[in-house]
Amino acid sequence: MACAIKEKEIKEKVAEICKEFNNDPKELIAILHKSQNHFGFLPKEVQTAIAETIHIPASKVYGVITFYSYFTMEPKGKYPISICMGTACYVKGAEKVLKEFEKQLEIKNGQTTPDGKFSMNTLRCIGACGLAPVIMIGEKVYGSVKPEEVAKIIKEYE
Amino acid sequence: MKSKQIKIALRNCGHIDPEDLSDYIARDGYKALSTTLSGSRETVVQTIIKSGLRGRGGGGFPTGKKWELAAAVKGDKKYVICNADEGDPGAFMDRSVLEGDPHSVLEAMAVCGYAIGADEGYIYIRAEYPLAIKRLKIAMAQAKEAGLLGQNILGTGFNFEIGLKYGAGAFVCGEETALIKSMEGNRGEPIMKPPYPAQKGFMGKPTNVNNVETFANIPAIINKGADWFASIGTEGSKGTKVFALAGKVKNVGLVEVPMGTTLRELIFDIGGGIVGGKKFKAAQTGGPSGGCLTEKHLDTPIDYESLKAAGSMMGSGGLIVMDEDNCMPAVAQFYLDFTVEESCGKCVPCREGNKVLYQILNKITHGNGTLEDLKKLKDLSEIIKSTSLCGLGQTAPNPVLSTLNNFYDEYYEHVVEKKCRAKVCRALIKYIIIPDKCVGCGACKRACPAEAISGEIKQKHLIDQDKCIKCGACYQKCKFNAIIIE
Amino acid sequence: MKQLKNFGEFESLRQELKVKEAENEKKVRIYIAMATCSIASGSAKVLEYFKEEMPKQPVEFVIKPTGCLGLCHSEPTVEVVLPGSGPVVFGKVDTKRAKLIIDEYIKNGKLIDGVIEEN
Numbered sequence: 001m002a003c004a005i006k007e008k009e010i011k012e013k014v015a016e017i018c019k020e021f022n023n024d025p026k027e028l029i030a031i032l033h034k035s036q037n038h039f040g041f042l043p044k045e046v047q048t049a050i051a052e053t054i055h056i057p058a059s060k061v062y063g064v065i066t067f068y069s070y071f072t073m074e075p076k077g078k079y080p081i082s083i084c085m086g087t088a089c090y091v092k093g094a095e096k097v098l099k100e101f102e103k104q105l106e107i108k109n110g111q112t113t114p115d116g117k118f119s120m121n122t123l124r125c126i127g128a129c130g131l132a133p134v135i136m137i138g139e140k141v142y143g144s145v146k147p148e149e150v151a152k153i154i155k156e157y158e
Numbered sequence: 159m160k161s162k163q164i165k166i167a168l169r170n171c172g173h174i175d176p177e178d179l180s181d182y183i184a185r186d187g188y189k190a191l192s193t194t195l196s197g198s199r200e201t202v203v204q205t206i207i208k209s210g211l212r213g214r215g216g217g218g219f220p221t222g223k224k225w226e227l228a229a230a231v232k233g234d235k236k237y238v239i240c241n242a243d244e245g246d247p248g249a250f251m252d253r254s255v256l257e258g259d260p261h262s263v264l265e266a267m268a269v270c271g272y273a274i275g276a277d278e279g280y281i282y283i284r285a286e287y288p289l290a291i292k293r294l295k296i297a298m299a300q301a302k303e304a305g306l307l308g309q310n311i312l313g314t315g316f317n318f319e320i321g322l323k324y325g326a327g328a329f330v331c332g333e334e335t336a337l338i339k340s341m342e343g344n345r346g347e348p349i350m351k352p353p354y355p356a357q358k359g360f361m362g363k364p365t366n367v368n369n370v371e372t373f374a375n376i377p378a379i380i381n382k383g384a385d386w387f388a389s390i391g392t393e394g395s396k397g398t399k400v401f402a403l404a405g406k407v408k409n410v411g412l413v414e415v416p417m418g419t420t421l422r423e424l425i426f427d428i429g430g431g432i433v434g435g436k437k438f439k440a441a442q443t444g445g446p447s448g449g450c451l452t453e454k455h456l457d458t459p460i461d462y463e464s465l466k467a468a469g470s471m472m473g474s475g476g477l478i479v480m481d482e483d484n485c486m487p488a489v490a491q492f493y494l495d496f497t498v499e500e501s502c503g504k505c506v507p508c509r510e511g512n513k514v515l516y517q518i519l520n521k522i523t524h525g526n527g528t529l530e531d532l533k534k535l536k537d538l539s540e541i542i543k544s545t546s547l548c549g550l551g552q553t554a555p556n557p558v559l560s561t562l563n564n565f566y567d568e569y570y571e572h573v574v575e576k577k578c579r580a581k582v583c584r585a586l587i588k589y590i591i592i593p594d595k596c597v598g599c600g601a602c603k604r605a606c607p608a609e610a611i612s613g614e615i616k617q618k619h620l621i622d623q624d625k626c627i628k629c630g631a632c633y634q635k636c637k638f639n640a641i642i643i644e
Numbered sequence: 645m646k647q648l649k650n651f652g653e654f655e656s657l658r659q660e661l662k663v664k665e666a667e668n669e670k671k672v673r674i675y676i677a678m679a680t681c682s683i684a685s686g687s688a689k690v691l692e693y694f695k696e697e698m699p700k701q702p703v704e705f706v707i708k709p710t711g712c713l714g715l716c717h718s719e720p721t722v723e724v725v726l727p728g729s730g731p732v733v734f735g736k737v738d739t740k741r742a743k744l745i746i747d748e749y750i751k752n753g754k755l756i757d758g759v760i761e762e763n
């Protein structure tokens with residue numbers, strides 16, 4: 001029963017979002033952005049709801065989601081950690097920072113800690129290359145991060 | 159060292175409040191649009207042609223020519239698109255313009271709309287730029303309220319509406335045909351040109367696509383004149399270029415210099431040289447599509463042609479400086495990792511070929527490469543370049559070719575001597591304790607996760623190379639500089 | 645802003661704003677970079693500080709949040725223009741340095757360390 005209610009909620013919210021964009025299939029990417037903002041990620045239920053509402057095959061929705069790295073089908077941790085692997089950050093040693101996070105959190109890039117607290121992903125340049133290497137936790141940007149500082153940064157969220 | 163810079167595209171950045179239209183107007187904002195609307199369509203196009211402005215998004219196609227083509231196509235509906243996808247990782251020129259001077263782009267798009275006969279424009283912007291998006295939205299609302307965008311602009315009967323479309327983290331969407339596909343709600347896969355967007359673009363209608371920085375130059379050209387603009391720069395490349403200096407350079411940041419400025423002026427005069435007094439090794443321009451410039455290119459005047467001749471390209475303006483601590487085969491591998499991930503997968507050479515290039519580079523940086531592999535890298539690169547559909551595939555092997563050409567000795571050391579002189583490739587380095595310097599404190603032994611270090615307290619310690627996993631933990635812990643990397 | 649209906653209205657607004665801008669030149673002008681990298685380095689606090697402290701000073705002033713000057717290496721940056729003198733850009737400004745800028749430069753015209761030569 002609980003599940004059915006959730007499904008109904010999803011359908012209603014999706015319908016609301018799609019309507020904002022006139023149920024126009026050409027606005028699929030905007031709809032996905034808005035849905036991900038709301039649900040945090042794009043699980044199968046959301047995908048089918050979108051497909052049904054704007055009358056396109058679910059495979060098309062899936063195809064678009066998998067094409068763009070911004071969209072995710074996995075729930076993120078409470079504190080999503082994004083590590084910039086853009087060129088400026090790479091040249092300034094972002095890989096070492098990434099390795100350190102993996103070591104400290106005992107997860108690999110792309111995974112979420114078992115307690116759902118932290119998730120890790122990499123992204124390409126957030127345009128703050130002047131502060132390379134750069135990481136983001138949620139909306140907060142950390143610049144000039146050194147591997148030695150990683151433990152301290154994680155502590156801020158414990 | 160004053161005034162090597164000339165600010166045209168960045169003329170207002172840092173000097174106006176981007177969220178206040180009055181500030182922009184007080185600095186001649188929307189004057190170019192007003193001038194344009196009181197003249198003929200042909201006049202604008204001719205002004206831009208005469209200025210010699212070329213596209214700043216990478217290709218360097220003459221902007222005026224592009225507008226002329228789009229203007230000549232018959233059609234009741236046309237579109238203007240501003241490419242703000244800024245996919246080159248390590249470049250942030252466009253972000254800076256949009257955050258600091260959003261109106262200049264809006265104004266230029268309206269000018270372009272008038273020139274080619276379009277009444278609708280879109281800005282395709284990366285979702286990773288929330289602040290730029292916010293400021294654009296504010297600017298669009300203000301311009302509309304003031305009657306400088308929207309219906310019947312300044313009472314002339316000219317209409318121009320602008321909307322936003324968001325990218326979603328796919329590098330290939332910066333390519334114009336892929337960008338249009340993406341705007342239509344599809345996977346952003348490039349298609350064959352022709353037909354060019356000017357003939358058949360967004361929604362199948364004639365479309366003119368320009369980059370953010372290209373647009374930002376337009377109002378200045380119209381206000382100050384084509385001759386003024388053409389007097390700056392080199393024979394074939396007029397005006398200025400904004401570069402995002404990043405990497406191992408002291409003054410990381412954005413600079414706008416006349417075309418024809420040398421790499422030396424950029425890195426050493428304006429950029430303040432290399433961090434920590436290290437030795438300059440290379441500078442990558444053109445991002446993952448470009449190549450590296452080396453010491454011998456330091457005094458070459460930079461423009462579209464000279465960069466191409468040097469095996470690189472202008473690209474969008476990212477300029478990543480590398481020093482002796484960067485390993486060139488590893489850098490090539492980094493770029494290939496990027497292109498492999500970003501290839502849309504449509505063409506086999508790009509999808510599979512680049513993967514193979516990556517694997518060979520991986521072999522080399524892990525100490526398993528052979529001389530044969532170097533030849534394979536070169537041959538395969540040429541094939542991928544000549545058989546891929548879009549610019550991504552056609553340029554993806556450039557970082558490999560250019561590092562091979564300029565740093566062959568480094569590749570040679572990796573495959574023959576099994577050495578990485580920059581001490582980046584883990585498989586090729588060794589951590590060694592110098593007995594003379596070791597005081598036997600035991601810090602390294604405690605830090606080593608692999609139990610590779612032996613020795614009693616106050617005795618010389620030793621690293622067992624077979625057990626060492628090269629994590630560097632001991633190196634970080636030793637306070638006596640007794641551990642070196644070889 | 646009210647709707648501009650023709651070239652004439654636009655031109656007179658332009659002139660009006662130019663006059664206003666010229667009047668501003670008689671005041672102390674403070675430009676605070678507020679781009680992504682500036683904000684990541686803490687410029688929002690600096691902007692707030694100036695907004696709070698400047699009204700207490702015996703000078704006429706304007707404070708403007710702007711885009712960046714491209715000086716990522718020295719963010720947050722603040723540009724100060726005293727009436728009749730050229731612009732001076734201060735780098736790595738925090739509230740402590742902001743106080744120095746007000747006390748030394750704005751009130752007494754004395755430069756402090758960390759001025760960036762724009763080239």
Ligand SMILES: Cc1cc2nc3c(=O)[nH]c(=O)nc-3n(C[C@H](O)[C@H](O)[C@H](O)COP(=O)(O)O)c2cc1C
Nearest residue numbers: 213214215241244245332333334368369372549550
């Ligand atoms: C793989 C690839 C990525 C590109 N990325 C961008 C980009 O991020 N921004 C951009 O303005 N142009 C990019 N371009 C170039 C565009 O296709 C197009 O040429 C440009 O937007 C035209 O504008 P311009 O003439 O003003 O430079 C890219 C091209 C390719 C092949």
Ligand code: SF4
Nearest residue numbers: 502504505508548551
């Ligand atoms: S060259 Fe690569 S990115 Fe371009 S269309 Fe072909 S597969 Fe896609």
Ligand code: SF4
Nearest residue numbers: 596597599600602636
């Ligand atoms: S940390 Fe340094 S000094 Fe101490 S035992 Fe290890 S090598 Fe010797």
Ligand code: FES
Nearest residue numbers: 084086089125129
């Ligand atoms: S490369 Fe990391 S912020 Fe640009």
